[in-house]
Amino acid sequence: MRLSKSAKGILGVITGLVLLFIYVPLLLVVVNSFNADRTFGWPPKGFTLEWWGRAFESVGVREALVTSLWVAVVSTIISLVLGTLLSLALQRYKFFGRDVINLLVILPIALPGIVTGIALNNMFTTILGVPLSMWTVVIAHATFCMVTVFNNVIARLRRTNERLEEASADLGAGVFTTFWLVTFPQLRSALLAGGLLAFALSFDEIIVTTFTIGAGDTTLPIWILQNLFRPNQAPVVNVVAVVLIIISIVPIWLAQKLSADSVGVGAPKPAKAKVAA
Amino acid sequence: MSASTSPAAGSTAGDAGQAVPAIRLRNLTKSFGAKGFNETKAVDGVDLDIRQGEFFSMLGPSGSGKTTVLRLIAGFELPTSGTIELEGHDVSGKAPFQRDVNTVFQDYALFPHMSLVDNVAYGLRVRGMGKAERRERAVEALERVQLGKFMARRPAQLSGGQRQRVALARALVVEPKVLLLDEPLGALDLKLRQQMQIELKELQRSLGITFIFVTHDQEEALTMSDRIGVFNNGKLAQIGTAHEIYQRPTGAFVANFVGTSNLFGQDVATRLYNRGSQFVLRPERLTVHWEGQGATHDGATSLRGAVTSLVYVGHATQVRVALEDGPAVVVLVDNDLPEGDALVGRNVAVSWADHDAVWLPDAA
Numbered sequence: 100m101r102l103s104k105s106a107k108g109i110l111g112v113i114t115g116l117v118l119l120f121i122y123v124p125l126l127l128v129v130v131n132s133f134n135a136d137r138t139f140g141w142p143p144k145g146f147t148l149e150w151w152g153r154a155f156e157s158v159g160v161r162e163a164l165v166t167s168l169w170v171a172v173v174s175t176i177i178s179l180v181l182g183t184l185l186s187l188a189l190q191r192y193k194f195f196g197r198d199v200i201n202l203l204v205i206l207p208i209a210l211p212g213i214v215t216g217i218a219l220n221n222m223f224t225t226i227l228g229v230p231l232s233m234w235t236v237v238i239a240h241a242t243f244c245m246v247t248v249f250n251n252v253i254a255r256l257r258r259t260n261e262r263l264e265e266a267s268a269d270l271g272a273g274v275f276t277t278f279w280l281v282t283f284p285q286l287r288s289a290l291l292a293g294g295l296l297a298f299a300l301s302f303d304e305i306i307v308t309t310f311t312i313g314a315g316d317t318t319l320p321i322w323i324l325q326n327l328f329r330p331n332q333a334p335v336v337n338v339v340a341v342v343l344i345i346i347s348i349v350p351i352w353l354a355q356k357l358s359a360d361s362v363g364v365g366a367p368k369p370a371k372a373k374v375a376a
Numbered sequence: 377m378s379a380s381t382s383p384a385a386g387s388t389a390g391d392a393g394q395a396v397p398a399i400r401l402r403n404l405t406k407s408f409g410a411k412g413f414n415e416t417k418a419v420d421g422v423d424l425d426i427r428q429g430e431f432f433s434m435l436g437p438s439g440s441g442k443t444t445v446l447r448l449i450a451g452f453e454l455p456t457s458g459t460i461e462l463e464g465h466d467v468s469g470k471a472p473f474q475r476d477v478n479t480v481f482q483d484y485a486l487f488p489h490m491s492l493v494d495n496v497a498y499g500l501r502v503r504g505m506g507k508a509e510r511r512e513r514a515v516e517a518l519e520r521v522q523l524g525k526f527m528a529r530r531p532a533q534l535s536g537g538q539r540q541r542v543a544l545a546r547a548l549v550v551e552p553k554v555l556l557l558d559e560p561l562g563a564l565d566l567k568l569r570q571q572m573q574i575e576l577k578e579l580q581r582s583l584g585i586t587f588i589f590v591t592h593d594q595e596e597a598l599t600m601s602d603r604i605g606v607f608n609n610g611k612l613a614q615i616g617t618a619h620e621i622y623q624r625p626t627g628a629f630v631a632n633f634v635g636t637s638n639l640f641g642q643d644v645a646t647r648l649y650n651r652g653s654q655f656v657l658r659p660e661r662l663t664v665h666w667e668g669q670g671a672t673h674d675g676a677t678s679l680r681g682a683v684t685s686l687v688y689v690g691h692a693t694q695v696r697v698a699l700e701d702g703p704a705v706v707v708l709v710d711n712d713l714p715e716g717d718a719l720v721g722r723n724v725a726v727s728w729a730d731h732d733a734v735w736l737p738d739a740a
Contacts, residue, residue, distance in 0.1 A: 260483065262481050265485065267498070267502075
């Protein structure tokens with residue numbers, strides 16, 4: 100479809116405005132993390148690394164960072180295992196109730212976090228009688244992180260040739276050997292993409308986390324929430340926010356690059372990564 | 377008929393004379409879909425013995441069940457009922473990796489993330505052979521199919537014909553008792569296909585391994601096979617040598633599917649021969665008499681008709697004649713005819729020797 104010059108201009112301006120609206124506030128946070136003025140007056144009075152230094156010295160921030168990373172890594176690993184098994188089952192086998200399971204697996208990502216949070220909190224504390232801890236957060240995160248892995252892997256499985264697995268079995272390989280030597284190499288980049296997305300989802304999650312975390316533990320987003328309205332912590336909050344932005348955005352950017360790349364099944368597809376990125 | 381006395385036939389046979397078949401299928405049935413609801417029988421009660429060292433083709437139109445039979449033998453599908461024996465041992469319920477048969481897939485199914493040598497060595501690797509030895513064997517196998525110099529390449533860097541050879545090397549390096557080939561030449565162009573037909577046949581002869589070759593191409597089946605099984609609707613319509621299948625089809629389906637046939641109905645047969653069953657005549661067995669005077673000597677039959685079209689096929693011309701008291705027939709005429717449609721509409725006579733008529737059983 101050809102667009103007139105004025106239409107192109109208007110659409111360009113709208114696009115620019117939307118992107119500005121998204122990214123200028125983020126940029127402001129980044130700039131303020133280096134702003135010498137405590138009250139974040141504009142324009143910045145000078146450049147300082149003081150807040151960054153204070154953030155790194157803060158035990159609370161460091162502990163929250165470690166907790167967030169630990170929770171994200173463990174829930175990603177759980178998601179990778181469960182998501183892969185699920186997608187293999189739903190893509191490679193036919194069984195009664197397959198479509199229902201497919202829907203039930205994807206649903207958690209659409210559920211409002213507050214509902215998931217309250218429901219899981221209720222489940223853990225009143226029904227199972229499990230004390231809330233980092234593990235309960237991991238389980239809660241895995242319920243929706245699994246979906247990103249599942250989606251990536253099942254899309255890849257649809258594109259890979261089932262005959263490869265038959266050929267492997269035909270040549271004498273058992274089920275696990277076939278998975279390890281034939282299926283897994285085809286899935287590698289899809290697993291990486293799904294895993295990175297899962298990691299990013301878990302790392303900055305706050306709502307479900309609030310309802311499922313133990314009293315003594317703090318993740319980075321929860322630390323921000325707790326310190327947001329303490330005036331002397333405000334500059335450090337900016338630094339933590341920047342860390343959060345970086346750790347969340349990089350995996351998503353990488354995941355997008357990876358999902359665009361073909362694993363090289365059949366005819367190699369032209370690299371779309373450049374366009375997508 | 378023992379058209380296939382192969383070198384391997386006697387070697388593994390226990391008792392004298394009666395060799396154990398390489399593959400024995402008994403009442404083999406495979407249904408898809410839910411029973412009584414949308415059940416379709418892809419394979420419907422097939423009994424078949426395939427001899428040791430035989431080149432056996434399974435021929436039939438798509439959906440006739442031939443590929444399903446192959447997948448059942450390989451173990452990718454499990455039979456609904458019936459048995460599969462491999463050299464006398466029941467393998468019906470066994471997994472593909474427990475069966476001493478290997479498959480060359482229609483799309484070759486080469487592992488895209490492995491080099492050629494790793495592809496070919498795969499079967500040896502999963503059997504636990506050491507790295508140096510399996511590599512050596514794989515390189516040898518690749519050299520046998522003239523691809524030794526490409527061993528470090530990936531399958532995506534090869535042409536269709538080369539991939540085919542790799543698939544063959546990969547399946548043969550593990551020395552299967554039976555090699556299954558699922559329309560392996562389908563994706564190749566005509567010239568390459570004809571060349572591969574000869575190569576495959578020679579390879580099979582020199583290895584003495586039983587080949588089971590699935591194809592829908594009747595010419596391919598006729599040129600390569602020791603014996604052919606013709607499939608129709610999940611059933612075996614006929615088993616026999618190429619010669620038997622072509623010259624003595626036992627039913628209308630085989631007569632029509634293998635080569636071109638002129639089928640004469642019961643009414644014509646009754647009138648001409650006073651015999652109430654159908655018969656077929658191959659186009660090359662018919663003669664056109666352009667002057668309209670049919671053969672009058674003994675043992676020959678002649679019918680009048682009008683030419684409806686001429687198709688030049690290079691080595692001959694197919695003349696279609698609508699017979700007055702019979703069906704429309706195709707006659708293969710190998711002498712030079714004038715070009716164009718000058719002969720269309722001419723009244724001619726078509727004759728044949730009575731002993732060339734192939735009588736079909738009434739059941740068909």
